[in-house]
Structure formats: C-alpha cells, structure tokens
Amino acid sequence: MGEGPDNHWxxxxxxxxxxxxxEMKKRLKEEAKRACGLLGYDGELTFLQYGGVFPVxxxxxxxxxxxxxxxxxxxxxx
Numbered sequence: 001m002g003e004g005p006d007n008h009w010x011x012x013x014x015x016x017x018x019x020x021x022x023e024m025k026k027r028l029k030e031e032a033k034r035a036c037g038l039l040g041y042d043g044e045l046t047f048l049q050y051g052g053v054f055p056v057x058x059x060x061x062x063x064x065x066x067x068x069x070x071x072x073x074x075x076x077x078x
Contacts, residue, residue: 011046011073013054021049048076 012032017024025047032045050072057063 009043009046011048011077013048013050013069013073015050015053025049046077048073 012028014024014028028047029045036042036045050069055065055068057065
C-alpha cells in the first residue's frame with residue numbers, strides 16, 4: 001500500500017454504527033496498524049465514518065459504489 005494515482009492515500013470508510021466513533025476509530029487504527037505491519041506498510045491511514053449505509057449498485061446489491069464513496073470522502077477531506 002502507499003500513495004496511489006494522483007497522490008491519493010488510503011482512506012477507510014466505516015458505516016455508521018451505534019458504537020461510539022472515537023472508541024471504534026481507536027480500535028480500528030490499532031488493528032489496521034498490525035495488519036499493515038504484516039504488509040510492510042508503515043504510512044498513515046485515514047478513517048472516516050460514513051453517515052448511513054454504503055451506496056450499492058441496485059443490480060448487484062453486494063457491489064458497493066466506490067466512486068460515490070470516493071467523492072464523498074474527497075469532500076470531507078478537503
């Protein structure tokens with residue numbers, strides 16, 4: 001993992017949940033750091049909580065519409 005095309009960096013979006021976001025984010029960062037260590041990645045990851053359920057393609061209910069999520073994240077980060 002690392003910077004992608006056009007200097008993009010990893011962002012992990014999490015669907016809204018009843019758990020307190022700060023606690024969830026802390027736990028996710030700890031787990032992600034361990035996993036990234038196994039992959040040799042020591043850069044930063046950004047975590048954002050998405051306010052609803054992820055948008056999915058109506059024809060493929062399990063296919064998440066990543067482009068919509070990407071645009072949402074870009075607006076949140078800039």
